[in-house]
Amino acid sequence: xxxxxxxxxxxxxxxxxxxxxxxxxxxxxxxxxxxxxxxxxxxxxxxxxxxxxxxxxxxxxxxxxxxxxxxxxxxxxxxxxxxxxxxxxxxxxxxxxxxxxxxxxxxxxxxxxxxxxxxxxxxxxxxxxxxxxxxxxxxxxxxxxxxxxxxxxxxxxxxxxxxxxxxxxxxxxxxxxxxxxxxxxxxxxxxxxxxxxxxxxxxxxxxxxxxxxxxxxxxxxxxxxxxxxxxxxxxxxxxxxxxxxxxxxxxxxxxxxxxxxxxx
Numbered sequence: 001x002x003x004x005x006x007x008x009x010x011x012x013x014x015x016x017x018x019x020x021x022x023x024x025x026x027x028x029x030x031x032x033x034x035x036x037x038x039x040x041x042x043x044x045x046x047x048x049x050x051x052x053x054x055x056x057x058x059x060x061x062x063x064x065x066x067x068x069x070x071x072x073x074x075x076x077x078x079x080x081x082x083x084x085x086x087x088x089x090x091x092x093x094x095x096x097x098x099x100x101x102x103x104x105x106x107x108x109x110x111x112x113x114x115x116x117x118x119x120x121x122x123x124x125x126x127x128x129x130x131x132x133x134x135x136x137x138x139x140x141x142x143x144x145x146x147x148x149x150x151x152x153x154x155x156x157x158x159x160x161x162x163x164x165x166x167x168x169x170x171x172x173x174x175x176x177x178x179x180x181x182x183x184x185x186x187x188x189x190x191x192x193x194x195x196x197x198x199x200x201x202x203x204x205x206x207x208x209x210x211x212x213x214x215x216x217x218x219x220x221x222x223x224x225x226x227x228x229x230x231x232x233x234x235x236x237x238x239x240x241x242x243x244x245x246x247x248x249x250x251x252x253x254x255x256x257x258x259x260x261x262x263x264x
Contacts, residue, residue, distance in 0.1 A: 042085035043068035073128025129195035131188030145198025154202035160218030221245040
């Protein structure tokens with residue numbers, strides 16, 4: 001266990017648990033804990049069974065636990081009891097169904113949250129991003145995010161995304177009516193974007209490794225998210241932007257492998 005908590009996954013688990021523990025009292029522990037526990041439990045149970053069916057020994061489903069936490073911390077705590085666990089099950093199942101030989105293509109939590117929106121008309125409060133705490137809480141969220149992004153070597157993607165994202169909305173505020181985009185620069189949207197950038201955009205299996213590719217992916221995700229917000233106003237605009245970035249990365253890797261095979 002001590003070795004696990006030194007890994008990026010172990011550190012991310014500690015950070016997410018700390019954020020959830022800080023946010024829960026303000027959201028109402030009795031309101032958020034059932035969804036949090038059922039989301040993590042359902043994700044972990046499914047993943048541990050699927051892992052055991054493929055491998056000779058039992059393994060701790062660390063990825064599923066992280067996915068379950070993120071799903072619950074994004075969903076509104078006012079959703080029906082069955083929504084968080086079903087959404088987490090969809091997320092874990094997607095890792096096994098939508099994948100290539102090298103790994104899953106789409107961010108599981110992002111995909112499941114979009115599916116859940118259409119299946120259950122769910123809301124997203126991003127309560128795990130500490131939007132209801134004091135303004136100083138955003139500094140803790142940012143510091144924790146920088147720590148995790150640095151450990152998984154995805155800081156270029158984060159910087160490119162945040163830079164392009166806020167540049168687009170700043171230009172929009174100057175060119176048009178600033179009131180239409182004012183919410184982007186304040187809570188809870190500001191907290192949601194920081195949580196998204198540091199804890200979802202940095203998912204190693206679905207984000208490029210090379211710095212140049214990370215920058216391209218981050219700008220692409222920002223551009224798609226901005227476009228969806230402006231043209232469609234959908235609540236999942238960040239998540240949809242991430243899924244487009246995931247698809248681009250899967251296409252890029254596929255093309256790279258094909259070129260590599262021709263060279264050989």
